[in-house]
Amino acid sequence: MCFSATADLVAGCGIAAVGVACVARTRRVADLPMAALPLILGGHQIVESLVWRSGGGSGPATVAWAAIALPLLAVWVPAGVLCVAPPSAVRRLIVPLVLGVLTAAVLSYRLATHGVTAEIRGHTVGYAVSLPASEVLVAGYLLATIGALLLSGDRILCLLGTLVTVGAATCWALWEAEFVSTWCAFAAVCSLVMYRWVRGRSGSPDVSRVSVAG
Numbered sequence: 001m002c003f004s005a006t007a008d009l010v011a012g013c014g015i016a017a018v019g020v021a022c023v024a025r026t027r028r029v030a031d032l033p034m035a036a037l038p039l040i041l042g043g044h045q046i047v048e049s050l051v052w053r054s055g056g057g058s059g060p061a062t063v064a065w066a067a068i069a070l071p072l073l074a075v076w077v078p079a080g081v082l083c084v085a086p087p088s089a090v091r092r093l094i095v096p097l098v099l100g101v102l103t104a105a106v107l108s109y110r111l112a113t114h115g116v117t118a119e120i121r122g123h124t125v126g127y128a129v130s131l132p133a134s135e136v137l138v139a140g141y142l143l144a145t146i147g148a149l150l151l152s153g154d155r156i157l158c159l160l161g162t163l164v165t166v167g168a169a170t171c172w173a174l175w176e177a178e179f180v181s182t183w184c185a186f187a188a189v190c191s192l193v194m195y196r197w198v199r200g201r202s203g204s205p206d207v208s209r210v211s212v213a214g
Contacts, residue, residue: 002184003123005052008045011184016042018191022198033080034157035198038191040076044068045184051125056118066116066127071104074141078148081157084201089153096151100144103137142168156197163190 002008019039026035047068050061078096085093107129114130131137146168149161167186 002045002048005049008049008052008184011188012042012045012047012049014042015045015184015188015191018042018188018195022191022195025195025198025202027202030083031198031201033076033083034194037076037080038194040068040073041187041191045187048125051118052120056120056125058115058117062116062118062127063111065118066111066129067108069127070107070111070129070141074100074104074107074144077145081148081152084152084154084157086153089151092151093148096144096148099140100148103140103144106137107131107141154197156193156200160190160193160197163193 002011015038019036019042022035022038023032026032044065047061047065051065054061056062075097078093078100082090082093082097110129110131116127116129119126119128146161146164149157149164152158152161163186167183167190170186
């Protein structure tokens with residue numbers, strides 16, 4: 001989330017550009033889900049710029065924003081981490097993936113049956129979703145996403161998990177105060193960390209390679 005439609009659009013385009021660079025540099029098929037993460041984050045920011053311009057509400061942009069933020073990322077992140085994890089970390093990463101699938105199933109059902117609405121609140125956008133046992137779902141979501149990164153066994157992905165933890169806490173505090181949305185800045189930093197991760201991975205040979213331009 002960013003503090004205006006223009007900020008969301010500019011940040012989203014920049015983050016998506018980093019995502020394109022990450023995917024283009026990827027050499028291993030198994031690395032693609034994680035390499036594409038900045039593309040998803042950038043697209044998410046661009047979608048929110050449409051939410052701003054529509055004045056909130058429950059239109060297609062709001063639904064798309066919620067679908068990406070909630071069920072998609074709850075599964076994408078732990079599944080992506082599992083794809084690149086060393087054999088020693090695979091067993092412990094099954095737990096975040098299972099939590100992510102279960103959490104995403106509940107979130108998808110609630111979005112399909114109860115919908116989501118967005119409200120412009122000064123320099124922030126508030127999203128309202130009807131969720132049962134919301135504290136449990138939030139815990140499951142965080143354990144699935146941040147937990148997978150911290151348990152990955154990869155130094156840079158662990159750093160990414162730490163940054164997301166700090167960023168989420170900071171952005172939540174500012175959002176609760178309805179002061180300003182700052183997640184786009186953290187998403188940009190996280191995307192640069194992902195590019196560093198891709199560069200490190202592309203330097204190691206692997207039998208499974210992705211055909212890229214050039």
